[in-house]
Amino acid sequence: MRGRRVVGLDDEVFDVDGLTEGDRRQLVGEAALLASLQRGRTGRMADIVSTIQAEQDRVIRARLAGILVVQGGPGTGKTVAALHRAAYLLYTHRRVLERRGVLVVGPNPAFLRYVGNVLPSLGETDVVMRTVGELFPGVEAAARDPHAVATAKGSTRMVDLVGAAVRDRQRSPLRAFGEADLRVETDAGTLVVPGDVCRHVLETTRNLRLPHNTARKYLVNTLLSELARDESRRLGRPVADEDLPHVGARLWQEEPVQHALDALWPDLTPERLLRDLYADGEALRRVGAEAGVANAERLARPAGAPWTVEDVPLLDEAADLLGRDDSHLRAHQRRRDAEREAEVRYAQGVLDLTGLTEDPREGLDARLLADRHRDTGPDLSTADRAGTDREWAYGHVIVDEAQELSPMAWRTVMRRVPTRSLTVVGDVAQTGSAAGTGSWEAALKPYAPDRLHVEHLRVNYRTPAPIMAVAADVLRVAAPGQEVPESVRADGDAPVRCGSRTPRTCPRWSPRSGRPSARAASRSSPPTPPWPRWLARCPVCRRTRRATPPGTPWWC
Secondary structure (H helix, E strand, O other): OEOOEOOOOOOOOOOHHHOOHHHHHHOOOHHHHHHHHHOOOOOHHHHHHHHHHHHHHHHHOOOOOOEEEEEEOOOOOHHHHHHHHHHHHHHHOHHHHHHHOEEEEEOOHHHHHHHHHHHHHOOOOOEEEEEHHHOOOOOOOOEOOOHHHHHHHHOOHHHHHHHHHHHHOOOOHHHHHOOOOEEEEEOOEEEEEOHHHHHHHHHHHHHOOOOHHHHHHHHHHHHHHHHHHHHHHHHOOOOOHHHHHHHHHHHHOOHHHHHHHHHHOOOOOHHHHHHHHHOOHHHHHHHHHHHOOOOHHHHOOOOOOOOEOOHHHHHHHHHHHHOOOOHHHHHHHHHHHHHHHHHHHHHHHHHHHHOOOOEHHHOEOHHHHHHHOOOOOOOOOHHHHHHOOOOOOOOEEEEOOHHHOOHHHHHHHHHOOOOOOEEEEEOHHHOOOOOOOOOHHHHHOOOOOOOEEEEEEOEEEEEEHHHHHHHHHHHHHHOOOOOOOEEEEOOOOOOOOOOOOOHHHOOOEEOOOOEEOHHHHHOOOOOOOOOOOOOOEOOOOOOEOOOOOOOOOOOO
16 A cells, blocks of 8 residues: 555455465465465475475564575575565564664665565565665665776775775874974964964874864864964954953854864865865875875775765765764754743743633643643654664665675674664575675675574575576586575476677567567577676676677676
């Protein structure tokens, strides 16, 4: 359901054997597929259906704590099992997850639209759904970086590079203005803070070990006090130490003072930090050298370029290092608290004037009366609040096609679930991203060394056996350690084998479909090396066709 409109139907059958023939014909969705597999069959096929149900049941009912990895080849029902698990957890652990929410991370918007149809049909609507490119609030990235850039941005070396970029914006007067002393033109004349004082303030601010924007408040206030002292000396008006903050606040209203202090330690957003860095090749080389990242200048791009999916984890990393100066938020909260107290006093006056008295048994008191007449805005669900809050801690996270996540993307996901309660769904043998996952243990054990559990789905009930036979040959070469799922559908034609190195020179190529013709497919054997160009990636070296220059072989 979407509002009052039905967007899809999917039957949930608990006892396939108990259905009549008429009931079977009316089934839709996964239930229809399972029923057709078992229909009129006994022995091996009945055992296979029981295996599918048992494997998926283990996934669905696994405990909430820890990281559950659902490893399965194509057609094994990984995604469906994960979504049923989401509904099961939301029902079984309602008190925890209703308060903290569930985040579903999918590979693309089409998948999220599918999830948006499935979860409501399972009775759950309060779930946040995002792609990796949407995990940073305010950014919806869909573009992808080239192979080499994506690999670089996906590496954990970017942690050091982003940290070096933040430190690069914390500058002495010598770096910012070309002279050791800080000189600022004000209404009272040129005010000066000696270079050694500036260096001491800068080092002290860094040693606070606070996020950049949080520490900035100390640096600004300290230098404003120094400027206030110099102003008092120039004007011959001694100022007591307790009055320095007031003089500094007045100086802060002058634009030259703000510009000078911003040049030393600017108030940065993650977006501004990365945009400025990408647009400055010299800064990239300088920051890359400090972080030990070779060829960092390849990340350079024009200032107005759109964000890419690979940028989002770097934005999230930058947000962690920058923090935010919450002084204005605290001031706003103080104003709201003062307004509420005034409203409570007014409500108490109303009670006194009308002769009504507070009666806790009837729930009547001044605060309750004030709250009834206070406009707090629209009521927001957990999903609404969580979706706009980067620091929200979810009760559980489900990641589909998780093998595509880079190490930096995993850092972004893990920040959103401090309890390390995740369901990770994927197949490392199908990794297509240059910076993707090759091993669940290598990717996830650093985050939960003793709470990582892998469940395998071994039955493929979607892909026909002739197709899986070819895929199995590729899998044995590309990922020898991975188990080939058993395909239960025997129907279908074998795929084409063509020795041509380009699709359109293949005599069996169908120009209309862009694929080998069906007639050729029916009389051809499975492909063997050299692999045809319509394969997306070489199964041996895992190099992609997109990552190689035109006209050169992209396979081993």
